[in-house]
Amino acid sequence: MNKNSLMDTSVKISLREAYGNTLVKIGKERADFITLDADMCGATSVGIFRDEFPDRHICFGIAEQNMMGAAAGLSTFGYTPIVNTMAVFASMRAIEQFRTSVAFPNFNVKVVGSHQGIGVGNDGPTHQCIEDISIMRAIPNTVILSPGDDVELEAMMRYMLDYKGPVYLRTGRLPVVRLFDGDYSFKVGRWPVLRDGTDCTVVANSVMIEFALEAAEIMKAEGVSIKVLNASTLKPVDEEDFIVKVAATGCVVTAEDHNTMGGVGSIVSDILCKHHPMPLEKIGVQDRFGESGDAEELFVRFGMTAADICVKVRDIILRK
Amino acid sequence: MNNILEAERITTAEIKELRQKAYGARARVLQMVYDGGSGHCGGSLSIIDILSVLYFREMKYRPDDTEWAGRDRFVLSKGHACPALYAVLAMSGVIEERELKGFRSAGSMLQGHPEFGTPGVEAVGGSLGQGFSTALGMALGARLSKGAQRIFTAVGDGEIQEGMVWETAMAAGHFGLDNFTCFLDRNKLQGDGKTEDLMMVEPLRDKWLAFNWEVREIDGHDISEIVAAIEWARTVKGRPQMIIANTVKGKGVSFMENVAAWHGTAPPTDDELVQALAELNAVSEGC
Missing domain, CATH: 3.40.50.920 (Rossmann fold)
Incomplete structure (x- = not known):
C-alpha cells in the first residue's frame, strides 16, 4: 500500500485500454483463460487481446445473455472465461444469467464491465451504467473489483485469475491518473x-x-x-x-x-x-x-x- | 423413414427393458411429487422416455465418478421436470434411491429445480432458456479441448418462447457444434394452456432449419425412435441436431395426459397416487 502517494498526472490512461494491454501481457504468461465478447472488441478493448490470441477469443454476436450462459458451460470444461461487455449489459441485460447460471453454482467465470457512470459522456443514459454496484452486490458468491488506476487493475486481474469463482471487474472509458507504483500489493477487501x-x-x-x-x-x-x-x-x-x-x-x-x-x-x-x-x-x-x-x-x-x-x-x- | 433400419440396432428385449425402466421412473416421479408436496408431473412424464434412453443406454458416464472428465453431459434446461432426472439418476446409481424421499424439502440434495452440486446434475436448470445456453458453452468447451464428449440437452416447447433460446440457437448453428444434441419436448402444453394459444411456436422444424440445425422429428415415447434419433445425431457433421420429440404431457397416467393443470405444482391426492401407480404398473407389466 502506498500511503501518501501523490498522483502522477503525467500518466493518464483509460482503464479499458490498460485492460486490453494487460490481458495480452498476462495472456503470454498463462494459457488458462479465454475471452468472450458480444461485438464490443473495440468498446471494451478486448480486441487488443483477440488480435494477439485469436484462438483464445470467442465472439457471440450481439447476444449477451447467451454469452453469459455459455461462459458458465465453458467454465465446466476447465477454462476461465472472461466475459467482456459494457457494464449496463453485464449487470442488467445478462444479469439473471450471471445470477443463476454463474454465481449460484459458483462457476469460475469473470465478467468485465466497461463504461461506468455518467463519465461515459456523450453516448448518454442508455450506455451510462449507474447501477452495476448496487445490482452485483446483491448477488451471493460475487467478488466486485473497481480499480483506481492501471497498476491496481493489473494486480486485480492477477488476483481475479487466481481466484476460483465469479468476479465482476469494472473498467472505464475515461482516462484516470496513476496512483500507484509497481510495488503496489493488492489485498482484496482493503481500501488503500x-x-x-x-x-x-x-x-x-x-x-x-x-x-x-x-x-x-x-x-x-x-x-x-x-x-x-x-x-x-x-x-x-x-x-x-x-x-x-x-x-x-x-x-x-x-x-x-x-x-x-x-x-x-x-x-x-x-x-x-x-x-x-x-x-x-x-x-x-x-x-x-x-x-x-x-x-x-x-x-x-x-x-x-x-x-x-x-x-x-x-x-x-x-x-x- | 430410415428409423426402422437404424432402430434394428436395438433388440426387442432391450426396448422392453428400457420401457419397463421408463415406467419405473414414472412411478418414482409420482411418488416424489406426492412426498414432496409439490412438483411438476406433466412435463416430467413427457420427457422421461428420452431421459431413460440417455441414462440407461446412450450416454457415457460413471455413476461412481460423476466428475470423470470424459463423460457425456446432459443439461435439463426445462428444469421443472427434474423429478424425471432425479428418478433416472437414482435408478442408475448416481444418487441413492432414499434421497428421492427428500425432494423439495429443506436440507435435501434434491431441490425444486436442478442445482449444481447434486451428483449428476451438470448445471442449474429451470430459469427457462439458461440451461440450453450453458449446454452450448459445454459443447464449445468440449470442442476447444478436443474432447469426444457429447452434450445433450432438453428444452420445453413453451421454453423456446424465451428470447435467449434463439441467441443460443443462432450461436450453435454459427459455431457448427456437431457434438451438441437437443431434444425439444413437444407436449404442446405450457403452464397456462396450449402453446399455440399462448404464443405460437410453430413451424418448429422450419425455425431450427433456418438457424442452421439438422432437424429430426420423432415420437418421444417410442424407445426405438429415440434410440434411432440419437444414433442419427452421432452421424451429423458440422451442425447441431434438434430432435423434435412429439410427446404427451402427463404420459402414462390417464387423468394427467394432455391436461395443462398437471404442469405443476400441486401433488396428486392419495387416491390419485394409488390410481396412477396402478396404471403405470399395469403398463410396465404388459411391456
Whole structure:
C-alpha cells in the first residue's frame, strides 16, 4: 500500500485500454483463460487481446445473455472465461444469467464491465451504467473489483485469475491518473489510503479519485486535513480495516460515479451504522438518470466535482 | 423413414427393458411429487422416455465418478421436470434411491429445480432458456479441448418462447457444434394452456432449419425412435441436431395426459397416487 502517494498526472490512461494491454501481457504468461465478447472488441478493448490470441477469443454476436450462459458451460470444461461487455449489459441485460447460471453454482467465470457512470459522456443514459454496484452486490458468491488506476487493475486481474469463482471487474472509458507504483500489493477487501489526513475521510473510487485528491489539496489550503481512501474492492469489504482507517477522522464523504443508492455510499453507510456511527455525506448520481454531454460538463451538472466534495466536507466537519 | 433400419440396432428385449425402466421412473416421479408436496408431473412424464434412453443406454458416464472428465453431459434446461432426472439418476446409481424421499424439502440434495452440486446434475436448470445456453458453452468447451464428449440437452416447447433460446440457437448453428444434441419436448402444453394459444411456436422444424440445425422429428415415447434419433445425431457433421420429440404431457397416467393443470405444482391426492401407480404398473407389466 502506498500511503501518501501523490498522483502522477503525467500518466493518464483509460482503464479499458490498460485492460486490453494487460490481458495480452498476462495472456503470454498463462494459457488458462479465454475471452468472450458480444461485438464490443473495440468498446471494451478486448480486441487488443483477440488480435494477439485469436484462438483464445470467442465472439457471440450481439447476444449477451447467451454469452453469459455459455461462459458458465465453458467454465465446466476447465477454462476461465472472461466475459467482456459494457457494464449496463453485464449487470442488467445478462444479469439473471450471471445470477443463476454463474454465481449460484459458483462457476469460475469473470465478467468485465466497461463504461461506468455518467463519465461515459456523450453516448448518454442508455450506455451510462449507474447501477452495476448496487445490482452485483446483491448477488451471493460475487467478488466486485473497481480499480483506481492501471497498476491496481493489473494486480486485480492477477488476483481475479487466481481466484476460483465469479468476479465482476469494472473498467472505464475515461482516462484516470496513476496512483500507484509497481510495488503496489493488492489485498482484496482493503481500501488503500491514497492520502493521510485527520479531519475527514473522503472515500472515492474509479474516476472520482482524482476529484477527491484535488478536494484534499483545496481543503489543505483552508487548514482542513483530509484522508482519501480508494474503495477499490466493493465486495467483500474488510469492515474492521475500514473502521480502523476512518475512526479518528470522525466523518466521511463518499464520492462515486454511480447511483448513491446501493453504491459506495451505501456500502460505507452499512459499515458505519453497524460498527461506528458518524456523519456521512454522499456525492454521486442522486437517484436520477444521466444525460448526454462531455464528461466534465456532466460532472458539474450532477454536482460531482472536487468543488462539490469540498462543499460537503466543510459542512460535515461541523456536524462531528 | 430410415428409423426402422437404424432402430434394428436395438433388440426387442432391450426396448422392453428400457420401457419397463421408463415406467419405473414414472412411478418414482409420482411418488416424489406426492412426498414432496409439490412438483411438476406433466412435463416430467413427457420427457422421461428420452431421459431413460440417455441414462440407461446412450450416454457415457460413471455413476461412481460423476466428475470423470470424459463423460457425456446432459443439461435439463426445462428444469421443472427434474423429478424425471432425479428418478433416472437414482435408478442408475448416481444418487441413492432414499434421497428421492427428500425432494423439495429443506436440507435435501434434491431441490425444486436442478442445482449444481447434486451428483449428476451438470448445471442449474429451470430459469427457462439458461440451461440450453450453458449446454452450448459445454459443447464449445468440449470442442476447444478436443474432447469426444457429447452434450445433450432438453428444452420445453413453451421454453423456446424465451428470447435467449434463439441467441443460443443462432450461436450453435454459427459455431457448427456437431457434438451438441437437443431434444425439444413437444407436449404442446405450457403452464397456462396450449402453446399455440399462448404464443405460437410453430413451424418448429422450419425455425431450427433456418438457424442452421439438422432437424429430426420423432415420437418421444417410442424407445426405438429415440434410440434411432440419437444414433442419427452421432452421424451429423458440422451442425447441431434438434430432435423434435412429439410427446404427451402427463404420459402414462390417464387423468394427467394432455391436461395443462398437471404442469405443476400441486401433488396428486392419495387416491390419485394409488390410481396412477396402478396404471403405470399395469403398463410396465404388459411391456
